[in-house]
Amino acid sequence: MRTQVAIIGAGPAGLVLAHLLYNAGIESVILENRSRDYIEARLRAGVLEQGTVELLRQNGVGVRLDREGLRHDGIYLQWPGTRQHLDFLELCGRSVWIYGQTEVVKDLVAARLGAGQPMYFEVSDSAVHDIDTDRPAVTFLDVDGNAQRIQCDLIAGCDGFHGISRSAIPAAASRSWERDYPYGWLGILAQAPPSTDELIYAWHSNGFAMHSMRSPSISRLYFQVSLDETLQDWSDDRIWTELTTRLAHEGWELTTGPVLDKSITPMRSFVSAPMRYGRLFLAGDAAHIVPPTGAKGLNLAVADAKLLADAIIASYGFRGVSPLDAYQETALRRVWRCTHFSWWMTSMLHTEGSDPFARELQLAQLRYLSTSRAAAQSLAENYTGLPFGW
Ligand code: APR
Ligand code: PHB
Numbered sequence: 001m002r003t004q005v006a007i008i009g010a011g012p013a014g015l016v017l018a019h020l021l022y023n024a025g026i027e028s029v030i031l032e033n034r035s036r037d038y039i040e041a042r043l044r045a046g047v048l049e050q051g052t053v054e055l056l057r058q059n060g061v062g063v064r065l066d067r068e069g070l071r072h073d074g075i076y077l078q079w080p081g082t083r084q085h086l087d088f089l090e091l092c093g094r095s096v097w098i099y100g101q102t103e104v105v106k107d108l109v110a111a112r113l114g115a116g117q118p119m120y121f122e123v124s125d126s127a128v129h130d131i132d133t134d135r136p137a138v139t140f141l142d143v144d145g146n147a148q149r150i151q152c153d154l155i156a157g158c159d160g161f162h163g164i165s166r167s168a169i170p171a172a173a174s175r176s177w178e179r180d181y182p183y184g185w186l187g188i189l190a191q192a193p194p195s196t197d198e199l200i201y202a203w204h205s206n207g208f209a210m211h212s213m214r215s216p217s218i219s220r221l222y223f224q225v226s227l228d229e230t231l232q233d234w235s236d237d238r239i240w241t242e243l244t245t246r247l248a249h250e251g252w253e254l255t256t257g258p259v260l261d262k263s264i265t266p267m268r269s270f271v272s273a274p275m276r277y278g279r280l281f282l283a284g285d286a287a288h289i290v291p292p293t294g295a296k297g298l299n300l301a302v303a304d305a306k307l308l309a310d311a312i313i314a315s316y317g318f319r320g321v322s323p324l325d326a327y328q329e330t331a332l333r334r335v336w337r338c339t340h341f342s343w344w345m346t347s348m349l350h351t352e353g354s355d356p357f358a359r360e361l362q363l364a365q366l367r368y369l370s371t372s373r374a375a376a377q378s379l380a381e382n383y384t385g386l387p388f389g390w
Contacts, residue, residue: 003029003118005312006138006152008126008165010039010119012101013284013301014158015108016055020309022117023059026316029150030119031126031140033159036109043189043261044101046212046220047072047199047295049385050094052302061107069099070213075383077366078202083249084370085198091377094384098199100214101298120148128155128168132278153279154312154324158305160285161270169277179343181267181291183207183350185222186234192219192257201293201349202247203366205359208293208349209246211254219257222292224350231262267291269343271335275304275328283308288335290342293349299385300338306388307331334390341382 005021007014010032018028032039048056048069056062073089089095112119126140138150157165166174194213202209207224214220221243225234240256247254270289275282284301307330314323348365352358369375 001029001148001150003027003150003152004316005029005154005156006136006150007031007156007158008128008138009157009159009163009284009286010034010105010109010121011158011160011284011301012104012108012298013286013305014156015105015112016302016305017156017158017283017309018117018119019059019061019108019111020306021312022112022115024309024313026313028117028156029152030112031123031138032119032121033123033126034121036121040102040106040109042102042105043187043263045292045295045298046098046100046214047298048097048099048104049299050096051385051388052299053097055302055306055388056104056107061111064103064107065097065099068103068215069097070215071095071097072198074198074380076196076198076200077369078200078247078249079363079366080204082366082370083200083252084366086369086376086380088380088384091373091380092384094380096295096384098213104298123148126159126164128157128165128280131155131168131280134279136279155280156308157280157282157286158284158301161289163286165280165282165286166272168280169274169282173277174272174274176270176272178271179269181269181346181350182352183224183226184264184266185292186225186229186231186239186262186264187220187222188239188259189214189261190219190221190257190259191217192255193217194219195253195255200247201345203349203351203362204246205351206242206246207351209243211243211247218260219255225264227266229264231264234262236262265292267293267346269339271332271339273328273332275331276324281308281324281327283331287331288339290339291346292342293345294338294342294383296338296342300335303334303388304331307334330389334386334388337382337386337390
């Protein structure tokens, strides 16, 4: 097979990249090691920045998002005795949308297959070759076990944190930065109408908790657990009791309901550079991970895909590869900004042991956000998303 861009991974990064290239008349092939059903059901993030929403709309994949997505103009920050609303629209003129990553994936897969563009599900043994030449290739076994080879101009490694692309960059040429947090999030999806109009991020002495949602009848809630806790420790009743305690606010009640899904996710910050080596380009979780507190992971993957698509489109017009050189510098600048914001939100809201000094600093920061317009504005512009080429 021959194509212009071989894309490994059909998460938001790979699918958005393929879609933007297609709209610009550039051919690609997507390889995904899971099934279509699996990637369309996998429960992931749910907050889209305004720039992500505009990009999807401008590229013809915003119809269902406009119909079913919930626009939120702010969030609540909470600590004992206070539930403070931050009005993003008023603070920075931008909003966010609640629309599950699974829904974004479904819309992009439907657009891809609807346009008759090549996409291989359930592949195995994907590998990249000759990335430091101008004739790179990807090999894999298709769903029937047949060996396939794609000759291409460029390879986009969009295969997430556990993919194979990042490790194809020689260790001597790469560097990574990492921070593991000593806690994780227990998340539930519940058949219960949300008890709030906008998301609540709550500091509590028992640990962080948050109330999110997926639709007018489905709530999504999370709370901080220590790394040695397992789902066996948490019956549905115990989960609701803990959420009720941590989210408690005078005159407000949490609506409970059947738990449809529950899982525990560890929290990590990770950045790997370079995001380009020869003809291999990394985008999304393949190159970086942020803890979910700032709702940045999905948006950062989309931003990488947009920056990479622009660079690839420009490079074909240019009849050379020069515009591609700019990709990793622009992308990494944004990655580090979002890495800082996600670390900062995480550090402000999660309890670590019972360090009384740390606790007072967290509360001082939360109070500052509720009284200083400058502080609130800074949170608002980061949360709703900085421009792609920031
Ligand atoms: N070959 C082919 N596909 C692969 C391989 C492989 N060797 N390894 C992984 N994949 C696929 C995964 O099955 C997944 O569908 O690559 C895709 C990567 O998608 P994501 O993990 O969703 O990563 P990305 O597109 O960068 O989006 C980041 O996803 O994990 C969330 O919170 C994160 O919201 C963020 C977003
Ligand atoms: C979610 O709805 O899944 C969600 C919302 C906000 C976050 C993280 C996750 O910060």
